[in-house]
Amino acid sequence: MSPSRVRKQVDGALLSFVARQRPGLLAISDDLAPVMAALDALLGEGKRLRPAFCYWGWRAAGGDLDEGIVNAAASLELLQASALIHDDVMDSSDTRRGQPSVHRRFEALHRAQDWPGDATAFGEGTAILLGDLCLAWSGEMFETCGLDDDRRRRGRAVYDLMRTEVMCGQYLDMLEGTRGGATVETALRVVEYKSAKYTIERPLHLGAALAGGGPGVAAALSGYGLPLGIAFQLRDDVLGVFGDPAETGKPAGDDLREGKRTVLVALTLERATPAQATALRRRLGDPDLDRPGVAELRAIIEETGGLAACESMIAEYAHEADRALAAAPITHEARDALAALAVAATARST
Structure with missing residues (x-):
């Protein structure tokens, strides 16, 4: 499989996983729609280096074309999303991948809605929670990747x-x-x-x-x-x-x-x-x-x-x-x- 094909499959696996998660979140509350939109925006970009290295580590060790490895490798993008979101909070970064960082995005939402309280604290708190969610989902995606228990x-x-x-x-x-x-x-x-x-x-x-x-x-x-x-x-x-x-x-x-x-x-x-x-x-x-x-x-x-x-x-x-x-x-x-x-x-x- 070519590197470009690996990336395309990783993108598809991520899209499918997030699509399966979306109804559960929105069933809790429609207020979670901006959270999913922020995640969609972040996952829509990126080089997919970690999944690529994971896939080729698998192939280097004799792994076949099992679809499960693509899902397992793609879970690393959710781990990376968690790390980036939290890193941007710690560094007070305004942008990520050419768009507002997650905490700035929700800070702006707070101000646009003219909600009471501290917009900065709301943005940072939401970003921390979304980063935590991505970390949890990375483990879930790995555990449900389709590879057998021993692997x-x-x-x-x-x-x-x-x-x-x-x-x-x-x-x-x-x-x-x-x-x-x-x-x-x-x-x-x-x-x-x-x-x-x-x-x-x-x-x-x-x-x-x-x-x-x-x-x-x-x-x-x-x-x-x-x-x-x-x-x-x-x-x-x-x-x-x-x-x-x-x-x-x-x-x-x-x-x-x-x-x-x-x-x-x-x-x-x-x-x-x-x-x-x-x-x-x-x-x-x-x-x-x-x-x-x-x-x-x-x-x-x-x-x-x-x-x-x-x-x-x-x-x-x-x-x-x-x-x-x-x-x-x-x-x-x-x-x-x-x-x-x-x-x-x-x-x-x-």
């Missing part, structure tokens, strides 16, 4: 570990932002648990476990998936500062306004003069950072060599993943698909 039992341990790791990674990310003094080492620790394992390594492991793959397959997939996951997040960090809003779905320089203590920022501070470091620290995390302010910080990141160093790290981690994939004991079909996914994960413009 699901093998995958469940990986799924549980994946959810634990991403929440720990999110906490570490918040902690570094609060401390305000992340080093490259501590920033990479956040990258590993919040993104690299969650986005690539564990989805690969989940697919392989569902297919009955042994420790050797899992180790080979880790050799490819973990460095690629790090490269993926480093690319995302660069795009969060230098990316085109039309491509990223977020305002230019949004990571700077949110004060994200990324590897890119840590590399810049390592190389900065005292004056440059002071300027970066002073403006980083300023929610009112305007276009000239973004341009000033971008210039510091480039002039110090922080951007070049980050690009070099991306290339090194991507090359490590390529070497591991070439040596992995998997089919040519799976290797070709994973090579294409590696390009998609580290592309400069997406």
Whole structure:
């Protein structure tokens, strides 16, 4: 099955699952219609990377074309929706995938209806609940995917570990932002648990476990998936500062306004003069950072060599993943698909 076909099937599985859930929610109250609309809008976008890696982990471990793997892989999009909704609340993000973030959407609804009380608190509370609902539904979709009990039992341990790791990674990310003094080492620790394992390594492991793959397959997939996951997040960090809003779905320089203590920022501070470091620290995390302010910080990141160093790290981690994939004991079909996914994960413009 081609990667584009996998994505189309994942989209169909998600649409079908949400369609089955919709009547139950609306039977509780028509007031839940805006909640479903917000979820529809969020699920309508996205690269579907996690389901793709899960599917090709399954194929790499000898799994067949069973429809159940598509449903199991698609459940990861609901987990991702939960993570994104909660992440946007914690970061006070205004947009996600080119549209208002969920908490801003419901904040606007509160104001439009002229309801009493705090619109911000209502938006954040609704977003937390919808994120929780997505988390619950991800587990439900996995458990009802259609794969037999033995396969699901093998995958469940990986799924549980994946959810634990991403929440720990999110906490570490918040902690570094609060401390305000992340080093490259501590920033990479956040990258590993919040993104690299969650986005690539564990989805690969989940697919392989569902297919009955042994420790050797899992180790080979880790050799490819973990460095690629790090490269993926480093690319995302660069795009969060230098990316085109039309491509990223977020305002230019949004990571700077949110004060994200990324590897890119840590590399810049390592190389900065005292004056440059002071300027970066002073403006980083300023929610009112305007276009000239973004341009000033971008210039510091480039002039110090922080951007070049980050690009070099991306290339090194991507090359490590390529070497591991070439040596992995998997089919040519799976290797070709994973090579294409590696390009998609580290592309400069997406």
